[in-house]
Amino acid sequence: MIDIRDVSLSFDTRTVLRGISLSLTERRIAILGANGSGKSSFARLLNGLLLPSRGQVLVDGLDTRKDGKAVRRKVGFVFQNPDNQIVFPVVEEDLAFGMKNLDFSKDEIRRKTDEILARYDMTDLRDYPAHLLSGGQKQLLAISGVLVMEPEVIVMDEPTTLLDLRNTRRVAAAIDALDQRVILATHDLRLIERFDRALVFDEGRVVIDDTPAAAIPAYEQMMA
C-alpha cells in the first residue's frame, strides 16, 4: 500500500502539490486533471523520482526519502515518451539492462526476456534496433522493461498520449491484463472506465476521489 501523508511539493517558489493525504490500495487507480494540475509530479512522488517538500510518501512502510532504492524495486515507472526509457540500441539488450543491474542470473534474464517478448508478440523483434520500432511497440518495450524487474505496482504517466488509436488499444489491453497494481495518469477517459478509483487533481489538490463512474462526469463538468 502507498500512504501519502500531508504531502506538498514546491519547485522554488512555485507550489505544485498542496497538503495531499491518501492511502492507495486499489488495483487500478486513475489520476486525472487539466494540464499543469500536478498529475505528473504526483506520479513521480510515488516511486521517489521526486521527493516531497513536506510530508511523507510511504510504500509498504518504506519512506521514499530514505529508502529510494527499495521503493523503486516495488514501484516501477512508465514514462509518457518511451524514448526516455529505452536506453539500449537493441530490444533484447534494453530488456536485459535492468535485470543485470538487479543481478538476475543469465538463465533468468533469458527466460524472462523470452516470456515478455512472447507476451507482447515481439519475439521476432529480439535483435531489432529499438529506435526502429513503432510508437506502440516502443511503449510495449518500455512497459516490458519495467515488468521484467517484477515490481508490485506500476505507475504510468500518460502512456498512450503519443499513440494512434490502434496502438492505444494495444497498450490499453496490455494494461488491462497486468497482474500488478496500476496507477495511471491520463487524459484518455476511456482508458480508465473500468478502474477501481479515480483521483482528479486541480491546482495541486485532489478535488474528486471516487469511482470512475462518478468521477468522470464530475470531471467533465469541471472542465466544461
Ligand SMILES: Nc1ncnc2c1ncn2[C@@H]1O[C@H](COP(=O)(O)OP(=O)(O)OP(=O)(O)O)[C@@H](O)[C@H]1O
Ligand atoms: N521541474 C520543475 N520545475 C519547475 N516547475 C515544474 C517542474 N515540473 C513541473 N513543474 C510545474 O508544476 C506544475 C504541475 O506540472 P505537472 O507536470 O505535474 O502537471 P500535469 O498535470 O502532469 O500536466 P500535463 O497534463 O500537462 O502533463 C506545472 O505548472 C509545471 O510547470
